[in-house]
């Protein structure tokens with residue numbers, strides 16, 4: 001690494017726009033979306049899509065609600081050309097969807113592009129040539145006038161061929177490619193020349209697309225550039241101003257959002273941001289960001305898993321597990337304090353009945369993307385009591401009292417620390433069963449009978465059958481209720497010094513499947529807590545089992 005980067009790299013000069021308006025604008029409606037998955041995305045793949053993958057992607061994009069889809073660069077390859085023909089000839093293009101085709105500003109390529117769209121009801125022909133200072137010098141070896149001439153020649157031919165094809169409603173799009181590295185006055189001049197040739201009207205607008213072909217500056221600079229063009233382009237009302245951000249600095253989404261605030265009407269991008277180098281801007285990300293601000297994105301990502309599957313299949317590239325909105329892990333909290341806050345957030349929402357989403361660490365309801373809550377909390381060595389308790393409650397209906405959560409979470413932590421691995425909900429339940437419900441010890445509860453104490457009618461006499469080292473034994477005790485009576489029986493038989501400090505119970509399941517779960521917190525002679533849990537269809541049996549569990553655990557400790 002060169003530690004004197006200033007000798008090798010030059011900072012991007014700020015744009016002179018002191019009265020910029022975009023920073024205080026708010027995005028309150030969806031832009032026109034154009035998917036470039038089948039073109040910019042496809043041209044960046046290790047293995048470009050064949051016909052079957054292209055068709056699957058196209059159909060999926062239509063299902064998601066895209067009304068403009070760049071379907072290829074038909075003059076570049078036979079595969080692209082044939083795919084465009086297939087879509088048109090096989091009636092694959094819904095009436096409200098426009099296909100878009102890209103071409104360089106070269107005569108033979110433009111002619112071939114028009115050949116490809118013959119018979120389409122409507123299509124966007126997208127013409128581009130690079131205008132940046134760098135490309136003018138190193139790629140084209142042309143001055144400003146020479147580069148403008150490439151655009152003019154191409155635009156004239158596009159106009160002529162569109163006029164010769166009246167059966168197709170041709171919309172024209174021009175991109176000064178590498179716009180962000182082009183002087184603004186010059187980019188505007190070239191676009192204005194193209195506009196003079198294409199003669200847009202308010203009813204038949206053209207698209208001027210301003211690509212960050214390579215993202216070379218911070219997102220605010222792109223916004224300044226877009227606002228400058230928005231203000232200075234002639235006949236702005238006859239132009240659909242379009243963005244095409246790439247993501248070299250990792251700020252493509254921010255650039256697109258700022259660009260919309262700066263006056264753009266349209267965004268070109270791809271699903272999950274596949275595209276050249278670090279990718280095109282991720283349309284899912286921008287759209288779902290809007291959604292979380294209460295703005296309808298007019299794209300339907302309510303089955304995000306299907307979008308991920310399709311994109312992974314077509315691109316033959318994985319979607320990263322941390323990818324915004326779509327990644328496998330983006331709705332999962334492993335860490336204890338996050339789990340605790342999420343659990344409390346769900347409980348608060350349930351209680352308040354307020355439809356406004358307000359869960360800490362979850363900026364969006366996973367259900368809105370077709371995700372369930374199964375993966376919201378996963379447990380490993382970074383997790384705390386909240387997460388463990390959440391899983392037992394959600395998956396097994398076990399509502400651990402708070403102090404028991406603390407105790408059990410230490411048991412779980414012991415296991416995760418030892419293995420270093422994640423624990424599934426089923427494994428946590430198994431640990432819970434072994435630790436409490438089937439706590440190992442000398443005594444096994446078998447059954448009980450209660451009767452009214454013949455000496456005091458407000459007291460209960462209880463006879464409990466237990467198994468001790470394989471032998472059944474009857475214990476007798478008297479108390480204010482079955483718990484008290486059983487404690488008294490155990491104390492007499494085993495000389496125990498334990499007191500019941502807290503007792504709770506609840507049911508899980510419904511109707512004939514309902515089961516009672518009882519939790520007892522006992523204190524030993526030193527005041528240390530020890531918990532026991534019992535589960536049974538009969539609530540009294542559950543509570544006596546809970547006591548047995550606590551006694552066994554106290555002896556084992």
Ligand SMILES: CC(=O)SCCNC(=O)CCNC(=O)[C@H](O)C(C)(C)COP(=O)(O)OP(=O)(O)OC[C@H]1O[C@@H](n2cnc3c(N)ncnc32)[C@H](O)[C@@H]1OP(=O)(O)O
Nearest residue numbers: 043073075076077104105106128129130139140150177213
């Ligand atoms: C930023 C972007 O993503 S733009 C889209 C890029 N996508 C692609 O390139 C994928 C498809 N492209 C291809 O398959 C090929 O490039 C083709 C078939 C279109 C053309 O192939 P070739 O004729 O071999 O030319 P190649 O792509 O190497 O083009 C370079 C030539 O075109 C010129 N050129 C490049 N872009 C343009 C343009 N937009 N308009 C006019 N001329 C251009 C170059 O100056 C160069 O000219 P030279 O040969 O006189 O030096």
Ligand SMILES: CC(C)C(=O)C(=O)O
Nearest residue numbers: 128175177178211213
């Ligand atoms: C053709 C243009 C719009 C392009 O793909 C880019 O500049 O990235």
